Amino acid sequence: MNSVPEATSLRRAPVQRRSAERLTRILDACADLLDEVGYDDLSTRAVAQRAGVPIGSVYRFFGNKRAMADALAQRNLERYAERVTRRLREAGGTGGWRAVVDTVLDEYLVMKRTAPGFSLVDFGNQIPVGARHGVPNHRVADRLTDLLCPYIGREPDEALRRTFLVAVEAADSLLQLAFRLDPSGDDRIVEETRELLRAYLARALD
Numbered sequence: 327m328n329s330v331p332e333a334t335s336l337r338r339a340p341v342q343r344r345s346a347e348r349l350t351r352i353l354d355a356c357a358d359l360l361d362e363v364g365y366d367d368l369s370t371r372a373v374a375q376r377a378g379v380p381i382g383s384v385y386r387f388f389g390n391k392r393a394m395a396d397a398l399a400q401r402n403l404e405r406y407a408e409r410v411t412r413r414l415r416e417a418g419g420t421g422g423w424r425a426v427v428d429t430v431l432d433e434y435l436v437m438k439r440t441a442p443g444f445s446l447v448d449f450g451n452q453i454p455v456g457a458r459h460g461v462p463n464h465r466v467a468d469r470l471t472d473l474l475c476p477y478i479g480r481e482p483d484e485a486l487r488r489t490f491l492v493a494v495e496a497a498d499s500l501l502q503l504a505f506r507l508d509p510s511g512d513d514r515i516v517e518e519t520r521e522l523l524r525a526y527l528a529r530a531l532d
Contacts, residue, residue: 336387336397349387351377353398356391357443365395365446365455392454398443399450403466405441406449407473409433414477423478423531427523430470431497435511438501445505451498463498467491478531489530493523 340346355376504515
């Protein structure tokens, strides 16, 4: 899967296939190193060495490691949306909106547990990692609203976007707690999160 981040995170968007493949290697290396050394010790030089590309290739796309981490976060969001969409299409609209919400949560948990670098960067609302005040999850909430509306039979109006933003912010905070308590995600907190989402979203979706 060679998802290319939105051009807004890149100094220069790849045009040729070889350039896109090089960008993929750079982001893969960034993800692996985040798991190994963390964000503070991440460097563009180390990423270039791990990716097997000249340091100039990294700077062709990114001005610094923060831009690189944000591009990884955007790629994570694209891959997450692809996973959720595939699951929903396979389900064929069965189970109602609660099944849709379960899919959204379950696919996030899979990526949190398995995707390189995701445990630190996920969708980038706290870049640099560990920032005291993260950026609100508008990017994630808007993407989910647009993706899920066809499956829940709603139009993506302002009220629904606000509802999804609140749901995403609440889930984000609770899942951070779950993974602080247990590196694999505390099952009890995860289930509390699932129940909270269902109860809150019922007001808008029932």
